[in-house]
Amino acid sequence: MNGADTRRGRVVLGGSTGFIGQDLARRWRAAGREVITISRHGADLTWGDQAGIDAAVDGADLVVGLAGKSVNCRYTPANRAEIFRSREETTAALRTAIGRAATPPPLWVNSSTATIYRHAEDRAQTESTGELGTGFSVEVARAWERALFTGELPGTRRVALRTAIVLGDGGVLATLRTLTRRGLGGTQHDGHWPIGRARRAAGTAHEFRTRGGRQRFSWVHLDDVAGIIAFLEAHPELEGPVNVVSPGAGDNRTLMATIRRALDVPFGLPQPRWMLELGAIGIRTETELILKSRWVAPEKLLAAGYAFAHPDLDEAVRASFTTAARA
Template structure:
């Protein structure tokens, strides 16, 4: 019997990758989005009909965090995650035959800025600030209430690497000669940013902030793994077992692209640049040190466990498609 997989908020590169891969293995894939095509947000009855009898629901919905964290964007980042998750829960509750498994996107940014030790599902410490508040509200909505027929897994994703990911602008920086490390340092805090939780407090510096990552192929692999292992529920870290740091990441990317040097970017440069580009320094300065304890203990074998090989595969794929 053909599996029926429903992907919500799947217009980005991760969702497109999942949809293509599941269809290639013979599954029926349906999509929920702002404009369908199979069901649209706000049409809870239509979403319920689509989910009834489905084998797997994967929700990836949420406004990109690659923006400036002003009041409107902050509100939309939260709303686009919490409200869509709530609507899916209402639909699942209304199903006669609800999905057996529901995986909801979350983020490894839920953990604190970590320079001293890695964060795992069992021993990780939740951080503070706006991004963490978003993640905790998202997961709180996802796990609230009873869904006795549906197993729930929150996917705490590290930075996902692939063709179309956050890697692309980094590749462009490298090719422009700006592919050195992003260096933390002092920067004055405003009352507004402190109150909103969007100010990045200075870390160790030197480009040694940890860089936890996962290849998009292993996002797919981890979802398949969690779908098939009925013991997996609750939170699941999606990250490579071999995290890097910012300095090493940029050096590796330069080597893979054949660029011999890259100018570093200091905190003051990043603050000015991100203000112009309408994004936030936290995205490159927060130390994300995350390990996939449950995947490793469960025997999952990573397709791309090492950064150098993962980057080479992505760059080779882009060149082959050109």
């Protein structure tokens, strides 16, 4: 059985206002769990209220940390600093609360990212054989995991969720759906693009590697994010980094064709690197998010017996769009 007992008690959810956090809070409350949320705004507690966080964490059954400034932005010096700060300080606040707790939570799961692995076109990256990459995004992931695993917390098991792109009603799929309906749902092609010395030194520019839209696309459905966290509660043997990713990795060409089929859009204009770069500047994001080849496999979850609710990309995309249509 994948799910943990829904009669379990309090959850402390840090980073509750985002795409994943809102969904998890809704699910847990519907299951009858007490959920205490932490965010900069719109939550039960703010990150500046360490005493309140301490009280919420003491006696909780589960602590979940998802907080951090979105990487869907231009990697300016100010944004890079905030991306690091928002992850390290919020994770430290949870670690401090757990360390002070008279009754520490048995499990703390905290976000990381599958982007921690290198650009991979040759083989899937697993927890045991994966190779960590280089550059700004990888350094963010390393710092996030250091903040999680530093220090002794003998009463609490810690898991870093190395999460791939999450499919569901929102997030990246909402953007791709809009582009596809406007005729821009073709393959997104890598290519040559000038990289200045400052961006190269900061590790924020994507280097041309993959031809033909064959950059790998690892993903996981929102239902499985919730299912995996429940599975982790029920399986105390799992700890450390865990790849939160479907076993059915595809590539960009396949992804965009899948979205077109699901929306019954017969054609999508292919997008070369120069077009992607200009578009990324216009919407204040980075092309690395779609051009890096992310090929990641869920070794630990499969070995422990987790059964994915959405292992097939075509079905997962259609399920996401069906949920959006009902909303």
